[in-house]
Amino acid sequence: xxxxxxSRTATEGRRTMFAAERRQRILELxxxxxxxxxxxxxxxxxxxxxxxxxDLRILxxxxxxxxxxxxATLPGALATLPGALSREPTYAQKAQVAAAEKAAIxxxxxxxxxxxxxxxxGAGTTTQLFAQQLTRYAELAVVTNSLLVAQALxxxxxxxxxxxxxxxxxxxxxxxGSAAERSLAGLRVRRAFxxxxxxxxxxxxxxxxxxxxxxxRALAAAAEEIVVLADHTKIGVDxxxxxxxxDEIDHLVTDDAAPRDVxxxxxxxxxxxxxxxx
Amino acid sequence: xxxxxxSRTATEGRRTMFAAERRQRILELxxxxxxxxxxxxxxxxxxxxxxxxxDLRILxxxxxxxxxxxxATLPGALATLPGALSREPTYAQKAQVAAAEKAAIxxxxxxxxxxxxxxxxGAGTTTQLFAQQLTRYAELAVVTNSLLVAQALxxxxxxxxxxxxxxxxxxxxxxxGSAAERSLAGLRVRRAFxxxxxxxxxxxxxxxxxxxxxxxRALAAAAEEIVVLADHTKIGVDxxxxxxxxDEIDHLVTDDAAPRDVxxxxxxxxxxxxxxxx
DNA sequence: TAGGATTCGATCAGATCCGATCAGAAACGA
DNA sequence: TCGTTTCTGATCGGATCTGATCGAATCCTA
Numbered sequence: 349x350x351x352x353x354x355s356r357t358a359t360e361g362r363r364t365m366f367a368a369e370r371r372q373r374i375l376e377l378x379x380x381x382x383x384x385x386x387x388x389x390x391x392x393x394x395x396x397x398x399x400x401x402x403d404l405r406i407l408x409x410x411x412x413x414x415x416x417x418x419x420a421t422l423p424g425a426l427a428t429l430p431g432a433l434s435r436e437p438t439y440a441q442k443a444q445v446a447a448a449e450k451a452a453i454x455x456x457x458x459x460x461x462x463x464x465x466x467x468x469x470g471a472g473t474t475t476q477l478f479a480q481q482l483t484r485y486a487e488l489a490v491v492t493n494s495l496l497v498a499q500a501l502x503x504x505x506x507x508x509x510x511x512x513x514x515x516x517x518x519x520x521x522x523x524x525g526s527a528a529e530r531s532l533a534g535l536r537v538r539r540a541f542x543x544x545x546x547x548x549x550x551x552x553x554x555x556x557x558x559x560x561x562x563x564x565r566a567l568a569a570a571a572e573e574i575v576v577l578a579d580h581t582k583i584g585v586d587x588x589x590x591x592x593x594x595d596e597i598d599h600l601v602t603d604d605a606a607p608r609d610v611x612x613x614x615x616x617x618x619x620x621x622x623x624x625x626x
Numbered sequence: 627x628x629x630x631x632x633s634r635t636a637t638e639g640r641r642t643m644f645a646a647e648r649r650q651r652i653l654e655l656x657x658x659x660x661x662x663x664x665x666x667x668x669x670x671x672x673x674x675x676x677x678x679x680x681d682l683r684i685l686x687x688x689x690x691x692x693x694x695x696x697x698a699t700l701p702g703a704l705a706t707l708p709g710a711l712s713r714e715p716t717y718a719q720k721a722q723v724a725a726a727e728k729a730a731i732x733x734x735x736x737x738x739x740x741x742x743x744x745x746x747x748g749a750g751t752t753t754q755l756f757a758q759q760l761t762r763y764a765e766l767a768v769v770t771n772s773l774l775v776a777q778a779l780x781x782x783x784x785x786x787x788x789x790x791x792x793x794x795x796x797x798x799x800x801x802x803g804s805a806a807e808r809s810l811a812g813l814r815v816r817r818a819f820x821x822x823x824x825x826x827x828x829x830x831x832x833x834x835x836x837x838x839x840x841x842x843r844a845l846a847a848a849a850e851e852i853v854v855l856a857d858h859t860k861i862g863v864d865x866x867x868x869x870x871x872x873d874e875i876d877h878l879v880t881d882d883a884a885p886r887d888v889x890x891x892x893x894x895x896x897x898x899x900x901x902x903x904x
Numbered sequence: 905t906a907g908g909a910t911t912c913g914a915t916c917a918g919a920t921c922c923g924a925t926c927a928g929a930a931a932c933g934a
Numbered sequence: 935t936c937g938t939t940t941c942t943g944a945t946c947g948g949a950t951c952t953g954a955t956c957g958a959a960t961c962c963t964a
Contacts, residue, residue: 673943695920
């Protein structure tokens, strides 16, 4: 068979993807999301997982990312997980807890934001998902102490992101300490979107860490209204340090698996409820 | 003998395409699409793939494009390809330029750090690699305006990371603006590790962005000694805004491909040189 | 802590692409 | 008109890239 008569497919605008181009897009994905699973990468670049795995190996050798089971992260972008300080945990573990509920909560909470708003966003996996929903808004001003929230909005062209200063708390990639609180003094925004580790009708929002609690209080103090994002695994749970008392909570966004009695009691205390259905 | 020096103008306006003309069209294709496959080029200029391959080899030798398997791209134009879902041209593409040199520079620069130091680290791909090297140090205090540097050190148990506040500049994931500069006031550390887009003996370090330049100056002002990290692609390059004049630079860490004359002139001006060999 | 499910690494096969060499065509000078 | 030079196209062996598969390692759940 003469190779000359082969049908040279005149595919105009052919979208060949060179190896270097594919690696470039992988890096873009990494910087856009911080951490990406291997499967998602393979789908995004339209290549097999084997090829992506090879690319990740090459990129890791160049120091451009860190590989892990199931995907890769930006160097140092690992979110440490509860009770696992011994070795590097997988980044997705925390986000996998009630992942569907958190996504639904994030989406519902995003509807409380309007173009032109100035808002504060606290640290947490739910607030990170929430921030990702905000890229579509225009002329938004966001103040946060979470590196992951900031990164989620880094590529949004018309969202201004202001990070508080402060000491980095590596486990949650958030800024804490007096510098963080000081940078919030004199700030006034419309709404604060805060997460936490527990929420009860009696004690409000609580977290197990004092530094985090202190910053969360400062974040809340900068807003006219406070919106709490908490999935059902946190409702009715009380942890060590109270951050926001119930009577200061204006809105609660949660999911429909939250215990009814706690929600009723919160509603009695003038908290407006928004229940997402995953 | 170069074919261009002969005067074959007698046959002007032929239907056949001269070699130079064909190469010009190839460059136009490149600029129009950013990346083109060899097959598409061959079809567009009505020549065989062998000929196009020859042309690409010549054009690459002139530095006008980069060849890859299956085609070619414009130098550094990978990130702006049509269909790139998130555009982040600057950072991701910078990271791949002279990656090996940057890694070697980062490693050598890390030897200038000692346990117990307090240092400042600026934003940049090289400084990010540098930060990754610092996880092994104990009792280190690091101040930075780069989210990537902060993340690189997030899991280092005995490194305290302080992030300046400020407005997020998404393209480089660094904090800029008056808040960032203000948070550095009153700070005093031993050494500042700064990168930049260009370094000449006459004008020192420079970057193309004024906000970034302003923050870099503030970072440098907080340190007793200034260490500049710059691979050879930046040496001898001058960009818009001067950040650090030559006489304030105490150390330069670069690689062995840097032009000798510039290094000599820098050494004459009391800059201590550290040359890494990748 | 043990079992099941993913995921990783290594190897192999198919396809494509590249480089080198050789042959044919066009242009120039004598 | 002829020979030389330069350019273009074709072919073939080698190299590279991609995808699939299977045993081994790792992770998650009960």
